Amino acid sequence: MAAPARPATRKDYVTDQDVRWCPGCGDYSVLANVQRVMPELGHPRENVVFVSGIGCSSRFPYYMNTYGFHTIHGRAPSFATGIKASRPELSVWVVTGDGDGLSIGGNHLLHTVRRNLDLQILLFNNRVYGLTKGQYSPTSNLGMRTKSSPMGAIDHPVDPISFALGSGATFVARTIDVDAQHMQEILRRAHDHKGTAFVEILQNCPVFNDGEFEELENRKSRTDTALILEHGQPLVYGGPGSRRGISFRGGVPSIVELGDHEDPEERGVPIHDEHYEMTAYAFSLASLQRPDFPLPVGVFRSVEKACYEDLLQQQVDDAREKLGAGDLRALLHSGDTWTVES
Amino acid sequence: MSSSAEPPPSPGALPTKPVEEIDRVAIRFAGDSGDGMQLTGTKFTEATALAGNDLSTFPDYPAEIRAPAGTLAGVSGFQIHFASEDIYTPADQPDVLVAFNPAALRANAKDVPPGAMIILNIDAFTSKAMARAGYEQDPLPKLRDRYRVVEIPITSLNRAALQGLALSQREVDRSKNFFALGLMYWLYNRPVESTERWLASRFKGDLLEANLRTLKSGHAFGETTELFPASYLVPRAKIDAGVYRNITGNTALAWGIVAASVQMDRPVFLGAYPITPASDVLHEVARHRNFGVKTFQAEDEIAAVSAAIGASFAGHLAVATTSGPGFVLKQEALGLAVMTELPLVVVDIQRAGPSTGSPTKVEQGDLLLALYGRHSQTPVPVLAPDSPGDCFHVMLEAFRMSVRYMTPVIVLSDGYLANSAEPWKIPDVSALPRTEIRFETDPEGFQPYRRDPETLARPWAIPGTPGLEHRIGGLTKENVTGNVAYNPANHEEMVRLRAAKVAGIARDLPPIEVDGPDRGGVLVVGWGGTRGGIRAAVEDLREAGHTLSSIHLRHLNPFPANLGDVLRRFEHVVVPELNEGQLSLLLRAEYLIPSHSINKVSGQPFKISEIRAGLEPILGAR
Numbered sequence: 022m023a024a025p026a027r028p029a030t031r032k033d034y035v036t037d038q039d040v041r042w043c044p045g046c047g048d049y050s051v052l053a054n055v056q057r058v059m060p061e062l063g064h065p066r067e068n069v070v071f072v073s074g075i076g077c078s079s080r081f082p083y084y085m086n087t088y089g090f091h092t093i094h095g096r097a098p099s100f101a102t103g104i105k106a107s108r109p110e111l112s113v114w115v116v117t118g119d120g121d122g123l124s125i126g127g128n129h130l131l132h133t134v135r136r137n138l139d140l141q142i143l144l145f146n147n148r149v150y151g152l153t154k155g156q157y158s159p160t161s162n163l164g165m166r167t168k169s170s171p172m173g174a175i176d177h178p179v180d181p182i183s184f185a186l187g188s189g190a191t192f193v194a195r196t197i198d199v200d201a202q203h204m205q206e207i208l209r210r211a212h213d214h215k216g217t218a219f220v221e222i223l224q225n226c227p228v229f230n231d232g233e234f235e236e237l238e239n240r241k242s243r244t245d246t247a248l249i250l251e252h253g254q255p256l257v258y259g260g261p262g263s264r265r266g267i268s269f270r271g272g273v274p275s276i277v278e279l280g281d282h283e284d285p286e287e288r289g290v291p292i293h294d295e296h297y298e299m300t301a302y303a304f305s306l307a308s309l310q311r312p313d314f315p316l317p318v319g320v321f322r323s324v325e326k327a328c329y330e331d332l333l334q335q336q337v338d339d340a341r342e343k344l345g346a347g348d349l350r351a352l353l354h355s356g357d358t359w360t361v362e363s
Numbered sequence: 364m365s366s367s368a369e370p371p372p373s374p375g376a377l378p379t380k381p382v383e384e385i386d387r388v389a390i391r392f393a394g395d396s397g398d399g400m401q402l403t404g405t406k407f408t409e410a411t412a413l414a415g416n417d418l419s420t421f422p423d424y425p426a427e428i429r430a431p432a433g434t435l436a437g438v439s440g441f442q443i444h445f446a447s448e449d450i451y452t453p454a455d456q457p458d459v460l461v462a463f464n465p466a467a468l469r470a471n472a473k474d475v476p477p478g479a480m481i482i483l484n485i486d487a488f489t490s491k492a493m494a495r496a497g498y499e500q501d502p503l504p505k506l507r508d509r510y511r512v513v514e515i516p517i518t519s520l521n522r523a524a525l526q527g528l529a530l531s532q533r534e535v536d537r538s539k540n541f542f543a544l545g546l547m548y549w550l551y552n553r554p555v556e557s558t559e560r561w562l563a564s565r566f567k568g569d570l571l572e573a574n575l576r577t578l579k580s581g582h583a584f585g586e587t588t589e590l591f592p593a594s595y596l597v598p599r600a601k602i603d604a605g606v607y608r609n610i611t612g613n614t615a616l617a618w619g620i621v622a623a624s625v626q627m628d629r630p631v632f633l634g635a636y637p638i639t640p641a642s643d644v645l646h647e648v649a650r651h652r653n654f655g656v657k658t659f660q661a662e663d664e665i666a667a668v669s670a671a672i673g674a675s676f677a678g679h680l681a682v683a684t685t686s687g688p689g690f691v692l693k694q695e696a697l698g699l700a701v702m703t704e705l706p707l708v709v710v711d712i713q714r715a716g717p718s719t720g721s722p723t724k725v726e727q728g729d730l731l732l733a734l735y736g737r738h739s740q741t742p743v744p745v746l747a748p749d750s751p752g753d754c755f756h757v758m759l760e761a762f763r764m765s766v767r768y769m770t771p772v773i774v775l776s777d778g779y780l781a782n783s784a785e786p787w788k789i790p791d792v793s794a795l796p797r798t799e800i801r802f803e804t805d806p807e808g809f810q811p812y813r814r815d816p817e818t819l820a821r822p823w824a825i826p827g828t829p830g831l832e833h834r835i836g837g838l839t840k841e842n843v844t845g846n847v848a849y850n851p852a853n854h855e856e857m858v859r860l861r862a863a864k865v866a867g868i869a870r871d872l873p874p875i876e877v878d879g880p881d882r883g884g885v886l887v888v889g890w891g892g893t894r895g896g897i898r899a900a901v902e903d904l905r906e907a908g909h910t911l912s913s914i915h916l917r918h919l920n921p922f923p924a925n926l927g928d929v930l931r932r933f934e935h936v937v938v939p940e941l942n943e944g945q946l947s948l949l950l951r952a953e954y955l956i957p958s959h960s961i962n963k964v965s966g967q968p969f970k971i972s973e974i975r976a977g978l979e980p981i982l983g984a985r
């Protein structure tokens with residue numbers, strides 16, 4: 022069990038536990054990609070902690086050979102808050118799902134994101150409850166028929182990206198389960214970001230919601246259905262002959278047909294910038310939804326803000342500087358006291 | 364009861380009026396919640412402590428921050444009982460009521476025994492104010508027959524005293540409580556210096572001048588007025604030698620948390636969500652970041668305890684403080700702490716319920732919730748402090764227990780202990796128990812659920828330790844390895860192991876000692892914050908010639924090992940508690956003994972007379 026002396030590899034992050042997701046589940050590829058990226062991130066394995074709530078995705082920590090905590094439904098961000106706030110040197114990852122993170126745990130997700138602890142939050146969005154066998158989730162489409170909604174879901178879905186932006190997230194990204202290269206890049210970026218990094222991973226559930234993201238997972242159709250966000254590049258998608266751009270002229274998004282060699286900027290297509298302090302631009306991007314628009318994948322927003330755990334530690338340091346290290350005797354004798362002689 | 368005595372030195376003119384010595388007195392200050400009654404009471408308490416009396420206080424205030432002025436709903440009270448001998452309660456009835464307005468009089472007069480003194484701010488007794496308080500006619504004529512009524516125009520005397528200062532009428536009137544305070548300092552020969560020091564640290568300029576002047580004017584008024592022919596002196600109490608201070612339960616609890624960090628040499632992480640009457644613990648601990656404590660004001664009760672459990676997983680001493688409704692919300696997370704066998708202290712400062720109930724009122728209604736409020740078989744040790752100062756020691760014990768046995772521990776304080784004050788002998792820090800925390804570090808043969816053969820505790824292996832990477836969680840664990848397990852026999856074994864671990868804590872507990880004969884007719888069994896009332900009632904009954912014994916439980920789960928033996932040595936077991944019989948239920952179930960209950964659920968602490976009245980028929984019937 023001792024830590025490896027040689028450079029760590031993916032295998033060092035694999036546990037001896039049988040992985041118990043259904044065959045074909047998108048979670049497998051997320052696990053593989055996380056394990057692959059881990060050795061590059063520069064943390065000794067013992068300084069890495071995976072924290073999860075309840076749901077299919079929340080089994081994740083059992084398969085990561087790091088420290089792991091499989092907690093209770095929806096509260097993983099709160100447990101992670103306690104870990105990170107008390108031990109800022111640890112690399113803390115939260116694994117959650119659409120039900121865990123946005124339904125029962127929506128409150129914790131909101132507040133953890135706004136405090137901007139230096140965490141990575143991976144939200145596996147399969148738009149269905151898997152572990153409880155197929156009820157509609159808070160991200161399911163209106164009208165989705167499930168066992169609990171035989172006549173169709175009548176809840177309007179929440180968009181995880183807009184939710185994170187609204188909570189003040191300093192890093193917001195979306196990636197797709199099957200796109201290993203893109204996901205690894207996003208995982209590295211999320212890790213390197215100082216502050217809460219929120220990553221939505223579109224994940225197929227072949228058992229209860231198969232094909233939900235088919236048009237994005239399929240390499241061929243992805244060209245026309247996904248808008249790949251790259252900092253410094255224009256918001257352009259589509260292949261030769263079907264090249265298009267997104268414009269926000271007049272405050273509303275629209276699709277601009279582009280010639281193969283046309284300059285998108287001249288047609289009013291903005292250059293993607295992750296660093297806008299204001300969230301208006303990132304919200305506009307998040308409003309792009311299928312089927313009317315391509316779905317953006319990549320980093321929506323990446324800005325710097327102070328982290329909760331640093332501010333907290335700073336208060337401890339400042340208090341020590343000002344008052345000296347705590348002296349229990351002095352505390353108990355502070356204020357008015359009196360002596361009773363024997 | 365009274366004799367002539369040397370008055371203590373007092374400020375200003377030398378006292379010329381006679382001073383009568385008395386053993387004890389209970390004073391109640393009552394006014395609008397905006398009148399500063401809690402502050403007046405607290406300052407009087409501090410001065411009384413410095414005068415060397417034993418004391419006990421009972422703040423009683425409305426849950427609304429500013430209930431409508433002049434109405435019964437807005438009345439705030441503070442009772443202090445002080446004596447030259449040991450006392451255990453704030454007293455059933457005040458000997459003196461200081462009422463700032465008609466509503467305060469109306470809400471409190473029924474508690475005042477005939478012949479007692481009632482001091483009124485007569486300026487406030489306008490016909491409009493009396494009507495607002497619900498008096499159909501002037502209550503004063505009748506009152507004068509029944510009580511010794513002292514009518515003082517406090518508002519106008521105070522205005523006169525503060526003439527010439529650059530303050531608004533409103534600011535001037537707001538300080539009138541200090542006029543009354545100064546008067547009461549004179550009447551009971553209290554030192555004024557501690558209050559003057561406090562004012563100087565709090566106010567500047569004309570506001571400081573105003574408060575000092577009004578305090579002195581009240582004092583001087585007592586000396587010059589013909590309304591008071593004499594002042595009173597309650598001599599110092601004969602108490603153990605040592606250095607004393609005043610302390611409320613919530614402050615003691617907060618300091619116990621800080622002290623645990625010092626004595627166990629680990630930083631503390633406190634998670635909390637604001638809730639009455641527990642918020643003051645969060646406030647107090649947050650002031651002491653220089654001890655390395657980290658406080659986290661969470662978005663809700665669940666996040667507060669969850670973050671604390673996270674910090675415990677990461678190797679901090681973890682605590683979550685709350686009250687009833689918040690405690691309910693923490694039960695699921697407590698179940699996880701039981702399953703993952705992590706140290707954690709959860710403090711429930713019980714208040715009257717159910718639901719929002721009466722947030723500022725006391726109850727002992729959460730005992731069964733603490734023991735059994737989680738799904739399935741989820742044993743957690745439960746401790747209860749029995750006095751404000753005891754909250755400090757109970758917290759130290761709870762942290763030690765939680766680490767030694769790798770278990771969450773619940774502490775049940777209550778709204779009465781939380782806010783009432785008593786003189787507290789400051790413990791000698793070098794004599795407080797120290798605990799060295801030993802994290803697991805050895806990867807050789809490490810298993811997350813291999814147990815210490817004596818305590819059955821599993822190792823505490825924290826992130827950052829090379830070679831000990833492991834996963835824990837809420838799913839059923841395989842014994843020893845801690846891997847997720849689905850085997851029925853293993854599941855049952857783990858349930859029993861956790862239960863045996865908690866039950867085994869009884870080995871560490873001191874045996875119950877009986878106050879009074881160790882066998883016989885009547886044994887009074889109490890727990891938690893009712894100790895003072897029970898003790899006073901038992902002593903009163905003994906003085907009246909009855910023989911009875913009593914015990915007071917600090918450990919509610921597990922019970923001390925000899926409890927069953929003790930209970931069975933008595934014909935009658937009587938359990939006074941501020942609920943509908945929860946400890947009684949436990950004792951019957953556990954020991955198959957009959958027990959009598961004395962129950963009260965009005966949101967108020969026991970009066971001594973109520974416990975006595977409950978016991979007398981049983982004692983008499985024998």
Ligand code: SF4
Nearest residue numbers: 042043046077151226
């Ligand atoms: S139910 Fe769906 S999400 Fe859950 S493991 Fe199976 S395939 Fe994956």
